[in-house]
Amino acid sequence: xxxxxxxxxxxxxxxxxxxxxxxxxxxxxxxxxxxxxxxxxxxxxxxxxxxxxxxxxxxxxxxxxxxxxxxxxxxxxxxxxxxxxxxxxxxxxxxxxxxxxxxxxxxxxxxxxxxxxxxxxxxxxxxxxxxxxxxxxxxxxxxxxxxxxxxxxxxxxxxxxxxxxxxxxxxxxxxxxxxxxxxxxxxxxxxxxxxxxxxxxxxxxxxxxxxxxxxxxxxxxxxxxxxxxxxxxxxxxxxxxxxxxxxxxxxxxxxxxxxxxxxxxxxxxxxxxxxxxxxxxxxxxxxxxxxxxxxxxxxxxxxxxxxxxxxxxxxxxxxxxxxxxxxxxxxxxxxxxxxxxxxxxxxxxxxxxxxxxxxxxxxxxxxxxxxxxxxxxxxxxxxxxxxxxxxxxxxxxxxxxxxxxxxxxxxx
Amino acid sequence: xxxxxxxxxxxxxxxxxxxxxxxxxxxxxxxxxxxxxxxxxxxxxxxxxxxxxxxxxxxxxxxxxxxxxxxxxxxxxxxxxxxxxxxxxxxxxxxxxxxxxxxxxxxxxxxxxxxxxxxxxxxxxxxxxxxxxxxxxxxxxxxxxxxxxxxxxxxxxxxxxxxxxxxxxxxxxxxxxxxxxxxxxxxxxxxxxxxxxxxxxxxxxxxxxxxxxxxxxxxxxxxxxxxxxxxxxxxxxxxxxxxxxxxxxxxxxxxxxxxxxxxxxxxxxxxxxxxxxxxxxxxxxxxxxxxxxxxxxxxxxxxxxxxxxxxxxxxxxxxxxxxxxxxxxxxxxxxxxxxxxxxxxxxxxxxxxxxxxxxxxxxxxxxxxxxxxxxxxxxxxxxxxxxxxxxxxxxxxxxxxxxxxxxxxxxx
Numbered sequence: 082x083x084x085x086x087x088x089x090x091x092x093x094x095x096x097x098x099x100x101x102x103x104x105x106x107x108x109x110x111x112x113x114x115x116x117x118x119x120x121x122x123x124x125x126x127x128x129x130x131x132x133x134x135x136x137x138x139x140x141x142x143x144x145x146x147x148x149x150x151x152x153x154x155x156x157x158x159x160x161x162x163x164x165x166x167x168x169x170x171x172x173x174x175x176x177x178x179x180x181x182x183x184x185x186x187x188x189x190x191x192x193x194x195x196x197x198x199x200x201x202x203x204x205x206x207x208x209x210x211x212x213x214x215x216x217x218x219x220x221x222x223x224x225x226x227x228x229x230x231x232x233x234x235x236x237x238x239x240x241x242x243x244x245x246x247x248x249x250x251x252x253x254x255x256x257x258x259x260x261x262x263x264x265x266x267x268x269x270x271x272x273x274x275x276x277x278x279x280x281x282x283x284x285x286x287x288x289x290x291x292x293x294x295x296x297x298x299x300x301x302x303x304x305x306x307x308x309x310x311x312x313x314x315x316x317x318x319x320x321x322x323x324x325x326x327x328x329x330x331x332x333x334x335x336x337x338x339x340x341x342x343x344x345x346x347x348x349x350x351x352x353x354x355x356x357x358x359x360x361x362x363x364x365x366x367x368x369x370x371x372x373x374x375x376x377x378x379x380x381x382x383x384x385x386x387x388x389x390x391x392x393x394x395x396x397x398x399x400x401x402x403x404x405x406x407x408x409x410x411x412x413x414x415x416x417x418x419x420x421x422x423x424x425x426x427x428x429x430x431x432x433x434x435x436x437x438x439x440x441x442x443x444x445x446x447x448x449x450x451x452x453x454x455x456x457x458x459x460x461x462x463x464x465x466x467x468x469x470x471x472x473x474x475x476x477x478x479x480x481x482x483x484x485x486x487x488x489x490x491x492x493x
Numbered sequence: 494x495x496x497x498x499x500x501x502x503x504x505x506x507x508x509x510x511x512x513x514x515x516x517x518x519x520x521x522x523x524x525x526x527x528x529x530x531x532x533x534x535x536x537x538x539x540x541x542x543x544x545x546x547x548x549x550x551x552x553x554x555x556x557x558x559x560x561x562x563x564x565x566x567x568x569x570x571x572x573x574x575x576x577x578x579x580x581x582x583x584x585x586x587x588x589x590x591x592x593x594x595x596x597x598x599x600x601x602x603x604x605x606x607x608x609x610x611x612x613x614x615x616x617x618x619x620x621x622x623x624x625x626x627x628x629x630x631x632x633x634x635x636x637x638x639x640x641x642x643x644x645x646x647x648x649x650x651x652x653x654x655x656x657x658x659x660x661x662x663x664x665x666x667x668x669x670x671x672x673x674x675x676x677x678x679x680x681x682x683x684x685x686x687x688x689x690x691x692x693x694x695x696x697x698x699x700x701x702x703x704x705x706x707x708x709x710x711x712x713x714x715x716x717x718x719x720x721x722x723x724x725x726x727x728x729x730x731x732x733x734x735x736x737x738x739x740x741x742x743x744x745x746x747x748x749x750x751x752x753x754x755x756x757x758x759x760x761x762x763x764x765x766x767x768x769x770x771x772x773x774x775x776x777x778x779x780x781x782x783x784x785x786x787x788x789x790x791x792x793x794x795x796x797x798x799x800x801x802x803x804x805x806x807x808x809x810x811x812x813x814x815x816x817x818x819x820x821x822x823x824x825x826x827x828x829x830x831x832x833x834x835x836x837x838x839x840x841x842x843x844x845x846x847x848x849x850x851x852x853x854x855x856x857x858x859x860x861x862x863x864x865x866x867x868x869x870x871x872x873x874x875x876x877x878x879x880x881x882x883x884x885x886x887x888x889x890x891x892x893x894x895x896x897x898x899x900x901x902x903x904x905x
Contacts, residue, residue: 091733091760094672094706096615099763124567132565137775138557145550153544153748155536188600188771195770199611203508217770224767260506294506321503336565336775348503351511355636358607358629359600361773363549363748 098204098226114443116436120473123441125270125416126464128391131384132334133375140371144363152363163369168327168341171377175302176316177325179343185352188359190300190328190340194263195221197296197324197342200355201261202227209259211239213419213448213457215270215298218263229450230259236410238276239264241283248291261294261324266314267302268415271448271459275413278311285314288322298326303381305414306389321345329368331416332381339368388416394467395460395474402478404485409460416463419445421456426484428458434483439476510616510638526855528848532885535853537682537828538876540803543796544746545787552783556775564775575781580739580753583789587714588728589737591755597764598772602712602740602752606675607633609708609736609754612767613673614639621671623651625831625860625869627682627710630675641862642671648822650688651676653695660703673706673736678726679714680827683860683871687825690723697726700734710738713827715793718801720825733757741780743828744793751780800828803874803882810883814890816897821872828875831857833868838896840870846895851888 092100114123144152165181172179187193194217202208204226210219212231222229232244244262251258262284266276276284288295297314315325321344328340338361342352395418399409406423420442422428428444435441445457460477462470504512526535556564577593584591599605606629614620616638622631624643634641644656656674663670674696678688688696700707709726727737733756740752750773754764807830811821818835832854834840840856847853857869872889874882 090704091706091757093704094613095763096611096613099612099767103763103766126566126568129562132562134557134565137565138554141553141557142550145546145553150541150544153546153549153746154538155742155747156538188773192771199508200511201506201508292502292505294503330567334565335567336773338771338773338775345503351507351515354515355511359604359750359771361600361748361750361776363750364773364776 101226102224114432114441116441119436119439119441120465120469120476121441122460122465122473123443124464125461127331127335128387128464131387136371136375137334137337137367140367140374143370144366148366152366156362164365167369167372172343176312177343182346183343183349185342185349186360186365187340187342188361189330189338190298190326191217193326193340193342194218194298196352196356198222198225200351201294206260207257209262210450211264211269212450213271213445213454214263215265216447218298219450231450234269234272234274236274238266238269238274238280241280245287248287252291258291259293261296263296263298265298267299268304268412271417272419273410273412273415273417275311281311281314281317285317289320295323296326297323300328300331301415303332304385304388306385306392308413315343324348333368333371337364337368339364388463390467391462391470394470395462398471398474402475404478404482407481416461418460418462420458420460422458422481423485426481427455429455431480431484435477435480438480440473442477510636513638514636526844526853528853530851531848532852532877532881532888534872534877534885535855536876537873539743539747540799540876543799548783548787549746549749549779552779552786555782556778560778564778568774576777579781579784584755588724589755594758595755595761597754597761598777599752599754600771600773601742601750602710602738603629605738605752605754606630606710608764608768610634610637612763613706618672619669621674622862623676623681624862625683625857625866626675626862627677628859630710631862643862646681646684646686648686650678650681650686650692653692657699660699664703670703671705673708675708675710677710679711680716680824683829684831685822685824685827685829687723693723693726693729697729701732707735708738709735712740712743715744716797716800717826718797718804727755736760745780745783749776749780751776800875802879806879806882807872807874807886810886814887816890816894819893828873830872830874832870832872834893835897838893839867841867843892843896847889847892850892852885
């Protein structure tokens, strides 16, 4: 039997939502954006020196020697507890009062988003996201066959007034209200903007009025270089409607795949039940030992210094080089700048020219639930060196100029 | 607002299947079976010396030093490929021809079962399992709101004739046919029995006739001490109906949480899409390095020697000590012996006496989709030392004797 005959036979057996969503665009197309000679502003990766290889290696050694028998066993010993306590303490230091029973550990933040989605979403539910929003979350939400509504942001984050107006209109028209709002309030991926404190209060009121959950995904909040930190939405929550997702991916390293959820115990209980038991106790042990061994806060200060330098260089280079008509966000932290090209420029079409000039980036379309974003782009300043970032922005400016005056360019 | 008011408010928002299944018995009740002074035959854990702490530590060091920049990054470097190639080679050596595109990596076998369940199961689907069956799989299947039908085993594994007869009867009566059969064909958890070769052929025919998938979960197949190895069901599959699940949990260590699926590319593609991106690249790198550094086959021979000693001691002690009326399986490999107590003995009721006498085990009821198994028990010989196992079985025999003649016991 040929492989294609076979898959027709099996196709009937897929779950309804899998069958209904299986022919969508393949996720990960962005991974094909590679130009080895070009400066990559594509990935939201930490810069290599940000990664504590040696200290993590030491932590694994300690776990494998000290916790000997439990280290490679199924259940782990005391370390699942140890890491949960670390999470509880870190949360408290950010104003989020929680107990160990209100923490659910996951294999990174993306896994946390997926577990929350699986626990709460039925096909044809409506959910609300920022437009643009984190592409990894959009991808997961799509798998659940839900209707995704997008709401615009400005320099103070999600436009909560517009969101409120739409909720009221939906209620009046007897249209479905969202079951949850997914938001990255701090240094949003991809725009870099931060939700203002008053809008956080307002969101909580809306969640109560319209009976939805707020999923607060906050991987970047501790990486602030300027300005003052608004309180995490979860810290303001006295209704149990906020499900907070956090991760060590940016404060320690992505490769350790350790994230968590903070939510009411009744929610955490279901997350624990739904989640599949793939908890990596060895890694959790090593992360716990790492947190004991290092000065975590000093480490974050160092990371902030590294990212700040990169952001400054990117913003300076944009100021200096980009042609009139382009605009961009000015994030006070995090990994990303959001760029709007001058009218008439399509970011995806620009990409080959840009790569030729020496830079790659992610076209804005990747970050929308619909087909918006064609003249926008996410520029990541997290990975390249400051000099490379300056070169990359110069290359981007050259490519933009060429695209603005194609005749002139073809005369070269 | 009190926490209980809150959870009422949020309860409405859970997904339908979560709400419908949330009041079931809490999974993990078995974790409470602890009696520190007693010999534990409860857990399917490898014995401590089976765990290669030092070699795993070395492997992490190599990855963190050699693969420097990629080791703690999101995407990993070449090691995701390296470990996939290891899996392809190991599969081929067991007669399973597959390509890298037919392998899907997971965080252990349980995570693989869950991903398969999420990809194929809709609420109210019917699935078939062995009765008894692996409790971790039953627990996950229950989360999907499916109807679970159980089919008995004998010393040659699943009673395929009875299964076939029921399928025919269901078809004739226009009753739902199963979408999948979940089976542990080698040294089944919990019974220790192995599905005979001819029954494997017959199962494949049934899958084709009645249009269902076979989920072959094979964590123990390489741990054979006697007898000859029947071919993995996947190696006989030319229809693409077999989804094979395997793991390094027993051949390396549970703590590395590395399992995989082998299935047709069309299925793997959907598993990759549905799976949440919690792939632990650092661990995968270490496992790949470990497999390069050690003699894997020699390691399995050593493990078999260790487990064989334990099984032999358990079977000898059962022969010597258990009262008439008790019977048990005689596995040729794996981790488990399945015990049937003399008539009238309830395993769960026996547990406190047994613990007092010096042994704990898992009551049979944990392994059934319905309320069967009350006078059965799973005895794990994987974890305790041979001497402890002998002591444990002696304690079990004393407890059984007491339960058989309660008056005499109370006269003591």
